[in-house]
Amino acid sequence: MSHHLPHEAQDGPGPVRGPAAIVRLAAIGAVVLTAAAGFAYTGGWLTPARLSPERVVDALEANNGQHPGFRRNHAKGICIAGTFTGNGTGPALSRASVFTGAEVPVVGRLALAAGRPDVPDETSPVWSMALRFLPADGDEWRTGMNNIPVFPVRNVEEFAGFLAATRPDPATGKPDPAALQAFLGAHPATAAALQAIKAAPAAAGFATATYNGLNTFRFVNADGEVAAVRWSMVPEQAAPSGPAPSGPNYLFDELIEAVRQGPLHWRLVVTVAGPDDVTADPTVAWPADRQQVEVGTLTIASVEGEDTGSCRDVTFDPLVLPAGIEPADDPIPAARSAAYAEGLRRRDGEAKRPSAVQVSAVRVGEGG
């Protein structure tokens, strides 16, 4: 190399100079710019009207206010833990290892569906149960369910529209009823879903509510047979008799007391779609006579406040699915998964503030 000769340095025809070089440089610039523009388009920077995870989470923050460190929705909750044991019928529908009958550890969260972490319990009629099933083989399943019969919107665009229509007016602090009426007029599916939600019987408390998965997934069994399904957690305990509890955290207080008295149980009921049932629209309930298969029992044996419990930093991402459970054509789980990831990215980088529900770990039989 120290003895290089000019002819060694250029195997080709030699440099292009003058106007021809300018043209070629411009062509190179065009190639690079085209690649950069394609990247920017794919990232959504050239289409600001396109809905993104950021915009969905921004919309939640616009409706609920800024509450750093907390979940952007379902913000007030408590960690729960226990087990799930399959009863042997699940494998006919899904080969997921959670259904084999072994006792599977479960951690999860019960929460109000409200987006503010400090709301009094009485103001939030919608509650959620979110679960992580942690079978020994590592094939984890996460699911979130709500105590309503159907979901209010068909897709994430409608969800964003619904949030906009129910956004509190900065002047009054309340949503504009006319905006909601206009939205419902344009979205009869949401109007019908809200009617169904209103008409459903209300549960007395967290322990006695039925939590419905609302979205449709596909169960695949060991023979490769596929079924479109939805699932629900149906409580075994009845509403307690005695004086109605009170206080801003009465739902949580009652739950903590119930776990102190004894374990809580729910039956996991899988509903199989009929051949003509809609699977892509979670505002539509399936007919009541569809095949329902009880596949096992959830036992909740402890509760713990979010400040020390194991649920605060978890996204109950509905696309964390074991082999044997797959997404269907319902568009909501993918939107949830994308938006949860964005919400987690935000809150995990924020300093944590104490939960409104303060309780150290309480297990069955422990005195208060």
Added chain:
Amino acid sequence: MNARFTGPARLFHWLMAVLILAMLFIGVGMVSTVSTRYQLLVGIHRPLGIAILVLALVRLGWRLGHPPPPLPADLPAVQQALAKLSHYLLYFLMFALPLVGWGMLSAQDYPVQLWPGLHLPPILPASPMLYAALRSAHGMLAYLFFATILAHLAAALMHGLVRRDRVFSSMAP
């Protein structure tokens, strides 16, 4: 003298060029969508990232045993230095991005699923602050990777179309 990269080096280069560009577009697309494409893109992103990590390991091993042809001696020293720096950076990012991605899923306490039923073990403890830092780093490093690839592409085309030296042909398929 060796005027061209070896056959395996050229194969690694062009195969990984396709995979890495696909990966960067999938990544930037998936974090910006709430459509049902999200699940498909995430489903490709994770196994493809691990595939790139494995390929990067094999490629680095090959590269260490097979030095590349020298740059033209008449190339200005600044450009020589930039070329060297950019190649170190490209190799660094080929390893850093998949490892940061794997690490951030670990810190998030999220299953590192390659496809249904196949999981990798976590490589970091679950930690929300660590997750937030790694998630930001993953995005920033991806933008740096794409920018470096654009610079690499522009420089390669400069060599091939304007300087017309042997640099472009040394890696041409």
